[in-house]
Amino acid sequence: METKKPYYSIGQVAEFLELPQSVLRYWETVFDALQPAKSPKGSRRYSDQDLKILHDIKRLLYDRGFTIRGANKILNQKYHIKPPENEHPSETKHRPLNASQAQSSLPEKSDSVKPTNEKQREVLQRIILELKDIVRVLDQ
Numbered sequence: 001m002e003t004k005k006p007y008y009s010i011g012q013v014a015e016f017l018e019l020p021q022s023v024l025r026y027w028e029t030v031f032d033a034l035q036p037a038k039s040p041k042g043s044r045r046y047s048d049q050d051l052k053i054l055h056d057i058k059r060l061l062y063d064r065g066f067t068i069r070g071a072n073k074i075l076n077q078k079y080h081i082k083p084p085e086n087e088h089p090s091e092t093k094h095r096p097l098n099a100s101q102a103q104s105s106l107p108e109k110s111d112s113v114k115p116t117n118e119k120q121r122e123v124l125q126r127i128i129l130e131l132k133d134i135v136r137v138l139d140q
Contacts, residue, residue: 007037007045017054027057030068033075053079067133 014021028034028044033053037045046054053075060071075081 007047008051010044010046013046013051013054016051017058019058024054027054031057031072031075032081033072033079065137067136069130069133070137 008016010021010024014024017024024044028036031053034050034057036050037047039045056075056078057071060066060074061068066074
């Protein structure tokens, strides 16, 4: 790669990080800190800051064994990114629920464990994903 170039193409970045371009595109959908600029024609243009973020993502996921959620949380803290508060659970970037959000989404009393509406189903699916992430971390 050339030095001090203001922007790099996705092909150059993929080659430098030894990752497929599809991985870079996917990471863009799940990591809040990663938002490469786009050219007028829609091509991604990665800055030096984007390269630092990508290097951090790769290190957290591949070298340190973090889940995407855990790595996203660390990167948000490191780069002072505040995730959107009004994001709907079905959007691409998934966020863990805190206990009060989960509690407020569930009925106060229930005779059945089956979710009664779509919002409850989404909450339960997110809880299941978080529990699976916890089990993966504990198994390491």
